[in-house]
Amino acid sequence: MIALGILLVLVLLLVVFGLLFRIQILTSIFSGSSAREIGTSNRVNAILFIIFMIVGGAAFAYSFIENYGKMNPPIASVHGFEMERLFWTTMIIIGIVFVLTHILLFVYSYKYQHKEGRRAYFFPHNNKIEIIWTVIPAIVMAGLVFAGWKEWTKITGPAPKDSVVLEVMGKQFNWLVRYPGRDQKLGVVNYRLIDATNEFGFDLSDKSGLDDFVAGEIHVPKGHPVLLKIRSRDVLHAVYMPHFRVQMYAVPGMPTKFWFTPTKTTDEMRAQLGNPKFNYELACNQICGRGHFAMKLNIVVDEPDDYVAWFAQQKSFSEQNPDVLANFQQKSDKLVEKENASAAAAVVTQAAKASL
């Protein structure tokens, strides 16, 4: 019933609108204003452009300043500060161009509105001016490219040797985390070995995987370079850590990586923001299906000592899943003889080569 009422009101409104429109046309024909080529509307529009510039500009400036505090995620990585500087420097440059060009656009529109009897200035081209406004943007761009390129090569350059290494794997719809254990080497994984318990697809016949452990959240030490190795096991995902200014796709079949150095522990950030519940978060930033918007993982930045303590407490995957390990051992026992045989063959060949 209410729906019918609303529909009726809408239809009536449309009829009223139509009638008003018709009346307006008829009056403008009657008054002769429709026959005039340039009417008062020309002046009205010119003034509206100026009003738009002033009111719109003020509203933009006000809302920008009002929201400025909320729009910057607090920075917690070394390169984050550099990136932030680059971002706001560029923003200031484009901000200046934005304001100047818009003032010209709207002021010209107002100032050079049609006036009876005036003739426009015939000014088809001027090569000197063209060159000036080709060269100046080119120089500014060159500066920005150079600054960006320097930063980009630094960020994407090789990770320091002493980096803490960990692996993040995306799946629909959460993140899995793996640490290399005491040997600092991530073991071999194979997507064909994935099942409900072996979510990573550990190939435990590889010895370096035996001490690898999986974790429910990411722990990293403050002040140490961290190298993220990134994988996906189904569709594209993207590791996005806004506070660390980190982003990299997770691609099935193509491991990717990103390294960064955290600068503030979770506790320090909580104190800084006055928010005891604050957590660093990892979000998925590449459309991946139904649960894309909820694909979250917490990141904890510890003091180095706390990190070491946490690391020491972790139990390896193979220790926690003895049956998976046993499975691999059975398989590898069968293979041992074969391997021994081929290894022996290799020794023989080498010996033969050496004797040459």
Added chain:
Amino acid sequence: MAANLPTHSQVQGGIGVTEPSTTHHDEHLHHDEHHDQHWLFKYVFSQDHKVIAKQFLITGIFWAIIGGTLSSLFRLQLGWPESTFEWLSPFLGKWIEAGKLNPEFYLALVTMHGTIMVFFVLTAGLSGTFSNFLIPLQIGARDMASGFMNMLSYWFFFLSSIIMFTSLFIETGPAAAGWTIYPPLSALPQAIPGSGLGMTLWLVSMALFIVSQLLGGVNYITTVINLRTRGMSMSKLPLTIWAFFLTAVLGLLSFPVLFSAALLLIFDRSFGTSFFLSDIYIAGQALNHQGGSPILFQHLFWFLGHPEVYIVIMPAMGMVSEILATNSRKPIFGYRAMIGSLLGISLLSFVVWAHHMFVTGMNPFLGSVFMFLTLIIAVPSAVKTFNWLATLWRGNIRFTTAMLFSIGFVSLFISGGLTGIILGNAAIDIQMHNTYFVVAHFHLVMGSSAFFGLFAGVYHWFPKMFGRMLDEKLGYIHFWLTFIGVYLVFMPMHYVGIAGFPRRYYAWTGFDSFSQFADLNKFISAAAILAFFGQFIFIFNFFYSIFRGRRATENPWNSTTLEWTTPVLPGHGNWPGEIPAVYRWPYDYSKPGAAEDFIPQNVPYSQTQSSNLPYERDTEE
């Protein structure tokens, strides 16, 4: 005013006495002498470029309404993520689950909104309409080089539209992997139901769409190269034609690459190949695909995808240049520089595609190269902007609705273009990639401003299309509502983006990092929905004026280009008599010494002795 108009049949009948300019036209003319065509061939399966243009335009308007409606739906969800939308279930059926929008359907809405707006509205609707309508009229040709191919181009588009439209209503929902359809998500129905039949229909529809684009493009290029009237050298072409011509070249060179990407994706989906798939474990099963690369798809996609944004924006640039000059009563400033920058943009648009892929794991060195090339493309864009501003300077501006939209275009192009400098910088893009900053950027620079170009074009050439004028007052209301609305939507969206909000999120409520700005998102949604409803003013104006608008005169804007030398409603063949020859460039506005403030292109220098510049004299053979 309307008294002395030649009637439709007079216009067509007159063609018989015309001196044909090419043998091809001979056929046309011969055909037209018995012009009592069946209505089916006159209005539906027409080979007249003007009818085809209108078909593209009206189909484009239909798609724009659909695309806009979809965006209103997902903006409802983003503005009011905690609300229930039970009242939508009569329209959306099972996609409303217990009052909540289904998250997979949300992704489908986003995907289809993008696909529809980019391809069906701004490529087919914009370029299809105006390239078809203006190329023959402005270069002085009786029709396109091949009217038949032109007709096919529309009907392939129509077929493609039908298939895409059908996909909105199927059981598993339309394609939902984003308009960029990145595999593996788009390849695996196990990953998202939209990648089943919905994706198949998407691919088939796009394949047909590409065929339509290629048929159109070949035709536009051939027509511009071969069918220009006497005296119409390339250096006398209006900037609209230069823009359409280069757009067609871009389309012709890049759409086939999308076709190949789609084809390989079809292979991966249906025939078990592994072009884009590798090492996948999904839904409890390890797939056999190995050795493919999802990144390869992205290279192929963006090899089209990036020129595509210029395919969308360049026709708008051309039309805006024309409209700004006409209504400032001034020559476009730096005609040659404008052509040069169009050429520069066209060339560079092919070598910047991977700036969409800085953080995909692509080699960082490649990233450096693409950053360099991307920031170079800002230079010709800047030159264009300055030239437009210089065109307004010391003009005598008439604010027709088309002029308002053109000024709006310049404003939006600046606002959206400048943030491209941020995103093109690989180091900053690490943080900004796939956030709402990107969404705000491209909606301003290629979405809204291309729409403004489209509106400007419709308001400006409506008199030539339908022989009547659009209502100016409604046009003013439409413009101001849209101009303010667009800024209210997309300016605040930058703030949301700088804060790092990811795009294509059903809700941000799960993250503390993205919990601020709930109010701002409500505001954006409200503004977007209002601005969308504002467009119905235009739609009313459009259809009302076709039938009851004020009658137009031959040259209502006192413009110089050839289309305004045709009768109010040009028939098939465009000019009843001989095609006018061209003697001068298209921007002789307010020339010192001239009697009027415009001299049409077909007026020889010998008739304008008082205004000729020293080097200007007729070089008639």
